[in-house]
Amino acid sequence: MDESYSAAWATGSSTRPHILQECPIYEQHRHILRKVSEDVALAEILGTPKGIDALARFLKKSGAFTKTGHPRAEPRAPRWEDEPDPVGEDGWMEDEGWETGEEEEERDE
Numbered sequence: 001m002d003e004s005y006s007a008a009w010a011t012g013s014s015t016r017p018h019i020l021q022e023c024p025i026y027e028q029h030r031h032i033l034r035k036v037s038e039d040v041a042l043a044e045i046l047g048t049p050k051g052i053d054a055l056a057r058f059l060k061k062s063g064a065f066t067k068t069g070h071p072r073a074e075p076r077a078p079r080w081e082d083e084p085d086p087v088g089e090d091g092w093m094e095d096e097g098w099e100t101g102e103e104e105e106e107r108d109e
Contacts, residue, residue: 017042019064020055029062 019026020033021040030040036054037044045051058064063071 020045020058023064025069026058026062026064029058029064032058032061 014023020030020042033040033045033051033054036048036051045055061071063069066072
């Protein structure tokens with residue numbers, strides 16, 4: 001976590017008005033809010049449909065109010081390389097009965 005970001009949270013200076021209107025960390029994304037309210041008035045941002053849409057875009061792009069203070073990574077499809085090794089403690093692959101048909105026999109009974 002960024003030190004300035006965590007220090008701001010620790011001191012309690014990361015209020016909604018601070019994050020949305022003042023915090024230099026998010027200045028580069030504040031143009032999104034200014035399209036709706038030039039002075040980033042909270043009543044306009046939080047109290048109108050256009051403001052709420054802009055706020056959602058601002059939050060997604062900036063990562064404001066997330067644990068890290070940075071935008072979340074885009075989700076990606078799982079890859080085979082990321083899966084755990086299917087080899088058991090004894091060095092053999094876990095078969096769960098699929099090779100012998102044990103699982104099917106148990107269901108038929």
